[in-house]
Amino acid sequence: MSPELDLFGPSSTDTSSGALTVSAVTGRAKQLVEAGFRVLWVKGEVASFKAYRSGHWYFTLRDELAQVRCVMWRDNARRLPAQPVEGIQVFVECRPTLWEERGEFRLTVRRMIATEADGLWELQLQRARDALERDGLLDPARRRNLPRFPMRIAVVTSTDGAALRDIASVLGRRWPAAELLVVPAQVQGDKAEQQLCSALELADRIPGVDVIIVGRGGGSREDLWAFNAEAVARTVADMRTPTVSAVGHETDIALTDLVADLRAPTPSAAAETVAPSRKDALHAVDHLARRLAHSLANRTIVGRERLERTGDRLLAAVQGQIERRERRLGELAGRLHALSPLRVLQRGYAVARNDQGQVLKTVRQFATGQRFRLTVQDGDITAVTERGGST
Amino acid sequence: MSEQPTFREELERLEAIVRALEDTDLDLDQAIGLFEEGVGRLKTARKMLEATDLTVKKVIRGARGSIRTDDLEL
Numbered sequence: 001m002s003p004e005l006d007l008f009g010p011s012s013t014d015t016s017s018g019a020l021t022v023s024a025v026t027g028r029a030k031q032l033v034e035a036g037f038r039v040l041w042v043k044g045e046v047a048s049f050k051a052y053r054s055g056h057w058y059f060t061l062r063d064e065l066a067q068v069r070c071v072m073w074r075d076n077a078r079r080l081p082a083q084p085v086e087g088i089q090v091f092v093e094c095r096p097t098l099w100e101e102r103g104e105f106r107l108t109v110r111r112m113i114a115t116e117a118d119g120l121w122e123l124q125l126q127r128a129r130d131a132l133e134r135d136g137l138l139d140p141a142r143r144r145n146l147p148r149f150p151m152r153i154a155v156v157t158s159t160d161g162a163a164l165r166d167i168a169s170v171l172g173r174r175w176p177a178a179e180l181l182v183v184p185a186q187v188q189g190d191k192a193e194q195q196l197c198s199a200l201e202l203a204d205r206i207p208g209v210d211v212i213i214v215g216r217g218g219g220s221r222e223d224l225w226a227f228n229a230e231a232v233a234r235t236v237a238d239m240r241t242p243t244v245s246a247v248g249h250e251t252d253i254a255l256t257d258l259v260a261d262l263r264a265p266t267p268s269a270a271a272e273t274v275a276p277s278r279k280d281a282l283h284a285v286d287h288l289a290r291r292l293a294h295s296l297a298n299r300t301i302v303g304r305e306r307l308e309r310t311g312d313r314l315l316a317a318v319q320g321q322i323e324r325r326e327r328r329l330g331e332l333a334g335r336l337h338a339l340s341p342l343r344v345l346q347r348g349y350a351v352a353r354n355d356q357g358q359v360l361k362t363v364r365q366f367a368t369g370q371r372f373r374l375t376v377q378d379g380d381i382t383a384v385t386e387r388g389g390s391t
Numbered sequence: 392m393s394e395q396p397t398f399r400e401e402l403e404r405l406e407a408i409v410r411a412l413e414d415t416d417l418d419l420d421q422a423i424g425l426f427e428e429g430v431g432r433l434k435t436a437r438k439m440l441e442a443t444d445l446t447v448k449k450v451i452r453g454a455r456g457s458i459r460t461d462d463l464e465l
Contacts, residue, residue: 151397151439159449159463168465172445177398179446182463202452208397278440281398285436288405292429295412299422 023100030098033105037096042107044068044092046084057083061092061107069106070094076110078190081225082124090114128230128255137237143261144242149276149284150210154181154203154241156196161187162217163246163267170268175275181206187216192226197235204239212239213270214256215246227254236260246270345377352383363389401436405429 020028044061051057055074060067070092084090091114094107114123132138153171157163159182171178183206185199186192196214203212214236216224226232227247236243237259245260246267247253257263264270345351352360352372360372368388373380408429412422448460 147399149398149402151399154450165465168445168447176445177440177442179448181448181450181460183450202450202458205456206450206458210397210399281440282437284402285433285440288402288409288429288436289433291409292405292412292426292433295409296422296426299412299417299419303419 022103026098026100026103029103030100033096033098039093039095039110040107042068042092042094044090046088046090047086049084049086051077051083057109059084061090069099069104070109071099071106072109072112079222080112081228082127084112084114085123088114088123125228125255128228128233129258131230132233132237132255132259137234137259142237142259146242146244146262146274147210149281150178150274152179152181152206152208152210153274154183154206154209154212156183156185156199156203156212156214157216157267158187159184163187163215166217166266166268167213167271170271171275174272174277175281177278177281178275181209188219188223188226193229193232196226196229196232200232200235200239200243204241209241211274212241212243213246213264213267213274214243214260215264215267215270216248217267218249218252224248224252224254227256230255232256233259244270244274345375348377350374350376365389398436398439401432401439405432405436408432 042061044063044067047060047062047067049057049059055077057072057077059070059072061070062068090112092107092109093111094109097106097108098104099106129138136142155164155167157167164182168180171180181203183199183203185195187196200212200214203209203214216227218224224247227245233255236245236256242261244262244264245254245256246264246269247256248266250265253263262270262273264273352366352374354360354365354370354372360366366372366385366389368385370385370388372383372385374383408425411417412425412429417425447463447465449463451459451461453459
């Protein structure tokens with residue numbers, strides 16, 4: 001018996017033959033391994049990855065010279081945004097152990113991060129983003145304008161987060177005429193993704209909602225991660241009501257930012273953007289009031305003008321009538337004139353009439369010494385017949 | 392949930408009234424009717440802006456897809 005085995009103490013006498021059972025040796029080895037290592041960070045390349053339906057992950061971590069089997073239990077695995085791809089370089093926080101059933105040395109992984117900063121998160125984000133892109137949901141042309149004077153504003157966020165207080169404070173200052181409807185949802189943790197989706201759908205069904213803000217205050221990358229979930233992004237993209245995404249601080253960009261009608265850098269900024277100032281609203285009302293007053297004033301002016309125009313036309317019509325009649329009168333007079341028998345006198349003829357006005361047409365009508373009137377072009381003269389006529 | 396006209400709807404209707412008064416040939420009776428409606432709506436719109444305290448409510452999902460609200464203290 002080698003002296004090293006003494007390390008195992010009384011177990012060396014587990015069987016009568018002095019030999020150890022397999023379970024005993026693996027059990028002891030397990031104890032030794034677990035006692036010999038504290039929590040470690042190990043760096044390596046992921047290979048032979050398999051995620052079981054149970055949610056547990058099994059994979060190998062390797063470098064050029066060696067490899068080790070790893071397991072990541074469901075509760076830890078589901079905190080990660082995405083499964084690692086083959087060949088990705090990762091750091092794992094783990095406890096070495098020995099899996100007795102297979103006598104296999106392995107690492108129980110509690111956390112995994114890609115060696116490139118946030119590699120796994122980026123990986124998930126990229127996948128989700130690609131999927132949204134394929135469906136045309138990232139097209140900026142899909143973005144709608146926000147209503148100018150929203151009176152009913154819904155906010156999808158946590159009721160105990162800073163985001164809600166910030167939004168309420170900005171709206172209270174700038175646009176207290178509005179009604180703020182809070183649709184509560186957990187914004188981080190296991191339930192965040194599902195709760196955000198259903199709260200968004202609920203907010204979209206509230207009658208009369210003009211605009212919806214979805215978001216949360218700042219936090220770690222993991223805290224903000226629900227807003228990078230593909231399902232949440234798709235729900236935001238599907239909203240009937242114009243929606244503003246406001247996640248974290250200025251520098252944080254979430255997937256929901258890319259599909260919303262507007263991305264606000266912070267929840268406060270979202271409220272600033274959504275709310276007009278009361279001054280602007282009063283201004284708009286005053287402007288309409290002035291236009292309304294003018295429109296009626298103009299209408300009476302237009303009416304008066306029209307009346308005047310009508311009067312003018314009436315006058316013109318009457319005048320025309322008079323003129324037409326005068327003209328007609330002139331014409332008639334002219335014609336009358338032309339028909340006058342006296343007109344012939346203008347050509348040098350004269351007409352003789354007796355005192356009774358009887359026209360003297362024949363010689364016989366003139367007796368010697370008889371007076372008669374002779375009418376010429378411009379008047380009458382009186383004449384006496386010197387020698388009466390006889391035939 | 393109430394369904395009274397929102398501020399936006401008041402403004403939209405006002406805009407339409409003003410435009411009708413400005414542009415179209417209306418009877419005087421119609422014009423005066425519209426004008427009076429406009430004055431009423433202006434009053435309502437101004438009143439809406441008079442609120443000084445933001446109303447904050449929590450939305451709760453009721454039975455069978457109904458929606459109700461509850462007061463929410465921040």
